[in-house]
Amino acid sequence: MDPLNLTGLTGLSILFLVLVFLPMEKVFPAKSRQKFFRPSWFLDLCFFLGQYFIWGAAILWALSYFNFFLGNIIPQNFRTAVASQSWWLQAIEVILLSDFIIYWAHRLQHKWSFLWRFHKVHHTAEHLDWLAAHREHPLDTIYTVGLINLPAFILGFPLETLAGFIAFRGIWAIYIHSNVRLPIGPLKWFIGAPELHHWHHDIERDRGNYANISPLMDLIFGTYTCPDHEPEKFGIKEEFPKNYVGQMIHPLLPEKTSKKIMKKNLLGRLKLKKETENTVEPL
Numbered sequence: 001m002d003p004l005n006l007t008g009l010t011g012l013s014i015l016f017l018v019l020v021f022l023p024m025e026k027v028f029p030a031k032s033r034q035k036f037f038r039p040s041w042f043l044d045l046c047f048f049l050g051q052y053f054i055w056g057a058a059i060l061w062a063l064s065y066f067n068f069f070l071g072n073i074i075p076q077n078f079r080t081a082v083a084s085q086s087w088w089l090q091a092i093e094v095i096l097l098s099d100f101i102i103y104w105a106h107r108l109q110h111k112w113s114f115l116w117r118f119h120k121v122h123h124t125a126e127h128l129d130w131l132a133a134h135r136e137h138p139l140d141t142i143y144t145v146g147l148i149n150l151p152a153f154i155l156g157f158p159l160e161t162l163a164g165f166i167a168f169r170g171i172w173a174i175y176i177h178s179n180v181r182l183p184i185g186p187l188k189w190f191i192g193a194p195e196l197h198h199w200h201h202d203i204e205r206d207r208g209n210y211a212n213i214s215p216l217m218d219l220i221f222g223t224y225t226c227p228d229h230e231p232e233k234f235g236i237k238e239e240f241p242k243n244y245v246g247q248m249i250h251p252l253l254p255e256k257t258s259k260k261i262m263k264k265n266l267l268g269r270l271k272l273k274k275e276t277e278n279t280v281e282p283l
């Protein structure tokens, strides 16, 4: 896509998301005192722009390549057998399999430190809204999107057929991060809601709610949690850079180097705080 069209598309996407989510966040706020331009808004905007201008095309390329690679190793008669089923049965199979895979893949992101180093970028957000949904390391996105679409790729659904499904999942991912608490009653047992994902973003790394669209897998595997109030604090307990470039580069560094840098930063901040306190004139 040429730069002019891409800029137009990005502008339209921001406009669309603001028009859809801003009224919802105003009428049904999860945290009523949160402002539109809350802390780290600009950082999340960088992630949004990065996705549209840099990473989107790279991620799509990686997905197409992955799809092509699987196409060469999956036996054609298996795909023909799948395609001979009715479309609704295929759709149910794909949705259930994707939810199952992404549930366990997401649990692994929280458990295994190698995956957590990329996934924690997403969890550094201390304020959730429609924009914070875009805070994600591109390698973390490739992992998630690749695994969510794995069943559809194996069954042989072409990318064009999946486009609508991928777009729906994308909008859903933005919705569950929005600063919204909609009273949907017992429906919340069947479809995921922002409050479930908000609890997933609790400062405790293993709070639960790993599923994406439906909370079914969390209910089955015992990780469903939904207190009737919002978590006190979102984010992570670990030290991590608070700027875009730092958040992009840090997960790629060897763990020892990364820890060393963060320790140095923390000590520097504590020293600065102490100096500031000492220079304040007593009343």
Ligand SMILES: [Zn+2]
Pocket: 106, 109, 110, 119, 123, 200
């Ligand atoms: Zn997570």
Ligand SMILES: [Zn+2]
Pocket: 122, 177, 197, 201
């Ligand atoms: Zn999230």
